[in-house]
Amino acid sequence: MKLALYFTFPYPSGETFNKFLNRTMPLNYEYVELGIPTEHPYYDGPVIRKTHGRAREEFSMELLKDTVQTIRETGKKAYALVYCNLFENDADGFMSSMKDAGFNGMILPDLLTDYYSMRRSIASTVSSHGLELIPFFNSTTPDSVIKEILSLTHSWIYFGLQPSTGIRVPLDIQSMYGRIRNLCGEREIIVGFGINNAGIIRDLRKVGFDGIAVGSALIDSMEKNDTVAFDSEIKMLESETHG
Amino acid sequence: MYKYNHFIPLSVYSVKNKDIIPDQWYNIIPDLPEPLSPPRDHDPERSSIDLLNRILPSEVLKQEFTSRRYENIPEEVLRQYEQAGRPTPLIRASNLEKFLNFAGKIFYKYEGATVTGSHKINAAIPQAYYAAQEGVTEIATETGAGQWGTATALSASLNGIKSKIFMVNVSFRQKPLRKRIIEIYGGDVVASPSSLTHYGRQILKNEPDHPGTLGIAISEAVQYTLDNGIRYLMGSVENSVITYQSIIGQEAQKQLEIEGEEPDVLIGCVGGGSNFSGFVFPFMKTDVEMIASAASEVPKFSKGKYRYDLIDTAGILPQLKMISLGADYVPPPIYSGGLRYHGAAPALSMLVNSGRIRTDEVTEEKSREAMQIFARTQGIVPAPESAHAIATAIDYCKNPENTGKTVVMNVSGHGLLDLSIFGD
Ligand SMILES: Cc1ncc(COP(=O)(O)O)c(C=O)c1O
Numbered sequence: 308m309k310l311a312l313y314f315t316f317p318y319p320s321g322e323t324f325n326k327f328l329n330r331t332m333p334l335n336y337e338y339v340e341l342g343i344p345t346e347h348p349y350y351d352g353p354v355i356r357k358t359h360g361r362a363r364e365e366f367s368m369e370l371l372k373d374t375v376q377t378i379r380e381t382g383k384k385a386y387a388l389v390y391c392n393l394f395e396n397d398a399d400g401f402m403s404s405m406k407d408a409g410f411n412g413m414i415l416p417d418l419l420t421d422y423y424s425m426r427r428s429i430a431s432t433v434s435s436h437g438l439e440l441i442p443f444f445n446s447t448t449p450d451s452v453i454k455e456i457l458s459l460t461h462s463w464i465y466f467g468l469q470p471s472t473g474i475r476v477p478l479d480i481q482s483m484y485g486r487i488r489n490l491c492g493e494r495e496i497i498v499g500f501g502i503n504n505a506g507i508i509r510d511l512r513k514v515g516f517d518g519i520a521v522g523s524a525l526i527d528s529m530e531k532n533d534t535v536a537f538d539s540e541i542k543m544l545e546s547e548t549h550g
Numbered sequence: 551m552y553k554y555n556h557f558i559p560l561s562v563y564s565v566k567n568k569d570i571i572p573d574q575w576y577n578i579i580p581d582l583p584e585p586l587s588p589p590r591d592h593d594p595e596r597s598s599i600d601l602l603n604r605i606l607p608s609e610v611l612k613q614e615f616t617s618r619r620y621e622n623i624p625e626e627v628l629r630q631y632e633q634a635g636r637p638t639p640l641i642r643a644s645n646l647e648k649f650l651n652f653a654g655k656i657f658y659k660y661e662g663a664t665v666t667g668s669h670k671i672n673a674a675i676p677q678a679y680y681a682a683q684e685g686v687t688e689i690a691t692e693t694g695a696g697q698w699g700t701a702t703a704l705s706a707s708l709n710g711i712k713s714k715i716f717m718v719n720v721s722f723r724q725k726p727l728r729k730r731i732i733e734i735y736g737g738d739v740v741a742s743p744s745s746l747t748h749y750g751r752q753i754l755k756n757e758p759d760h761p762g763t764l765g766i767a768i769s770e771a772v773q774y775t776l777d778n779g780i781r782y783l784m785g786s787v788e789n790s791v792i793t794y795q796s797i798i799g800q801e802a803q804k805q806l807e808i809e810g811e812e813p814d815v816l817i818g819c820v821g822g823g824s825n826f827s828g829f830v831f832p833f834m835k836t837d838v839e840m841i842a843s844a845a846s847e848v849p850k851f852s853k854g855k856y857r858y859d860l861i862d863t864a865g866i867l868p869q870l871k872m873i874s875l876g877a878d879y880v881p882p883p884i885y886s887g888g889l890r891y892h893g894a895a896p897a898l899s900m901l902v903n904s905g906r907i908r909t910d911e912v913t914e915e916k917s918r919e920a921m922q923i924f925a926r927t928q929g930i931v932p933a934p935e936s937a938h939a940i941a942t943a944i945d946y947c948k949n950p951e952n953t954g955k956t957v958v959m960n961v962s963g964h965g966l967l968d969l970s971i972f973g974d
Binding site (some may be wrong): 349350352353356357419420421423445446447448449450451452469470471473474475476477478479482483486487 | 579580581582583584585586587588589590591594595596597599600602603608609611612614615616617618
C-alpha cells in the first residue's frame, strides 16, 4: 500500500520543517503533499487549520523550490495542495510557478465545491503546465461529477474519508470503498483524512484502498519539536503500509 | 387467470402495507447534478463537525455523511412505521377538482394520517430507535409548530427513552394543546428561550419576553444535549433527515403506479425542507415539475441568499451552504411555526438555486383561505404549513396553461391543533 505524507509548508518554521521532512526522506514512501498556506483553509479540521497562519508568515518561494527539489531527488513525487482562492486571479501564472517549483501535480480541495463552475478551465490550465491534476473526491461527490472529472484527468485519486481533515465520524468503510472503486475502475485511490492509527490503516488496506495520506497525526510532534515521537509515528506508517 | 395478469390493473389486487412502504430510504446525494458543499467550521479553534460525535446518535451521523444511495430500514423501524400509520394514503381530491373547475387531476399524499398528525414521525422514529440501540436514555430536540416535538415525544416513548423538548416561545403560547399532547406522549416540554441552558439564560436576561426562534431552540437543545451527555434529534435540514423522509416520495411513487398515473407537477411546503425534499427527491430522475412553497412572511426564496450560514443561532453546529435569511433573523409570529426557519436543507437549496425546483411564497391570509377550501371540499383541516402547498396548487390549477395536468401535492400534516389561526 502506498503512503503519502502531508505537511503544511513550512510549519512551524522553515528550519524545523526541513529538519522533520529530512527525517522522512530515507523512508520508503511515495508521495509528499505540501499544503500551500492560505487564509481560510475551510475544509481542514482545527489541527491543520491552525498551521496555515504560521506557515503563511514563514512561506517563501525559494524555500519551497529547495524543498520540492529535495523531495524529487529521493524519487518521491511532490504535490501542492492548494485552495483555489490562492490563484483565483491568475491561475496561469500560479500553475507556472508550481511547475517551476518542481511539483508533479496539484490537489485542489475546493475545486469541486466553491469553484465547481470553473472546474474545466482550471483543469485545463493545470494540465497545460504539465502538472497532473489529482481528483479530490469524498463520499458526497455525486456519481456524475466523479465520472466527468475522471475523464478530464489521468492520475491517481485522492479520496477524503471524513468530512474534513483530522476528525473522525463513524463510517462504513466497506460501502464507501465499494462505490468509489466501482466508479474509478483500476485507477489508484489514496485515501486520507482522520487516519491516525494502525488499526484504521489495516482496515483500509483490507478493503482494498491503494494507499493512505496522513497529515494531522504528524503535526503535534513537529510542533513540540519531538523527534522521538515523530520518528515512531512515521515508522509505524511505513511499516503498516509497506511492511 | 395467470395469462391475463398483464391486463389487470395493479389496483385490482389487494395491496398490502408492505407492498407500499419501501424497505430502504433513498439518499439523493450521489445523484445530485453538482457536489454539495461540505459543512464548514466557523470557529477556527475547534471542529464543530467532530463535535457531532457527542450530539447525534452515531448511526445517524454515519448516515449524514454516507455515500450510499439506499439505506436499509431496520425491521423494527418498519414495524414502528406501520404502527404509526404508514403507508399514508394517496387520495384523489376530486371535490377540490370540481370546486376549482379543474380539468386535470389533483392527488394529495396525506401525511396528516400518521398517529402524530404529520410527516415528522418519519424522521423521529429512526433517530429515536438508533439512539436507544446505542444505549442513550434521553434525547433532546427543538420544536416550532409543535409537530416535531410531538413526533419526538412519541418516538422516544416507543423506544423506551425520555425526551426533552425546547418549544419556541411564541408557539408555546399560541398552542397550549401542543404542549399538552407532547406531555401525553411522555415528553418534557419547556418554552425556549429557557433557563435550562446558558444560552437561553443570556437571552432571557436581555429580553425576558423574547418570542424565541427555531435557531435559538436548536441551540438550546444542542447545548442541553452536550451538558447532559445525551443525544439530540434533528427535525429537518440535515441530509439524514431528508433521507428518512424519502419514505413519503417512495410510497407516493408506488401509489401513483398502482393508480396508473404519472404526475406533471409535485408541490409541497418548505420550512427546513424535510417533507418537501422527502416527497420530491425520489422523483428527481424524471422530468416532473417541482414547486416548493414557503411563507411570504419568511421569504427565504425571494430574499434569502445561497451561502454558508449557521444552522443554530448559537453556532454550535457546523455551517451549511443553504438558502438563508440569516441565522439571527427573527421571523414574524405567523401560525405556520414550521415555516419560520431561516434556512432550507442544502440539497434542496442547491436544486432551487440551479432552477430545477421552482418556488412560490404564500401569505398567511392565503394559506388560511386554502385551509378552509380544503376543509370544505376534502373534509381535512390541513396544517397551516401544508396549506401553503395547497394554496400554491390551487394557483397552479387556476392557471389556464396547466389545464389537464396531473398535480400531486404533499399535505404534510393536519391542523386540528392549530385552529386558533381562525381566532379564539
Ligand atoms: C405540518 C408541517 N409541515 C411542514 C413543516 C415544515 O418543515 P419541513 O420543511 O422540514 O417539512 C412542519 C414543521 O414543523 C410541519 O409541522
